[in-house]
Amino acid sequence: MGNNNLFQQAKTAVNNFKNAQGNASQQDKQAAQNAIQAAKNNGSPEEQQQLQQLEQQLKQHNQLN
Numbered sequence: 001m002g003n004n005n006l007f008q009q010a011k012t013a014v015n016n017f018k019n020a021q022g023n024a025s026q027q028d029k030q031a032a033q034n035a036i037q038a039a040k041n042n043g044s045p046e047e048q049q050q051l052q053q054l055e056q057q058l059k060q061h062n063q064l065n
Contacts, residue, residue, distance in 0.1 A: 006039035007047045014054045018061050032058055 013032035017024045036058070040051050 004047075006035070006042055007051070010035040010039040010051060010054060014058055017058065029058065029062060 010032070013028075013035040017028045017032045020028055033055075036051050036055050040048055043051060
C-alpha cells in the first residue's frame with residue numbers, strides 16, 4: 001500500500017508543478033522528478049507506465065514555460 005502512496009505523491013507533485021505555470025521553481029520540478037523516480041522504483045508495471053506519461057508531461061510543460 002505504501003507504493004500506491006508514492007504513486008499518488010508523484011501525481012500530486014506533477015500537478016503542482018503544472019498548476020504553478022510560470023511560477024514553478026526548479027525545486028518544484030526536481031521534487032516532481034524525485035517523486036516519479038521513487039514511485040517508479042516501487043510501482044507496478046501499470047503504475048510505471050503512467051509514471052512514464054507523467055514524466056513526459058513534466059518535460060513538455062517545462063518546455064512551454
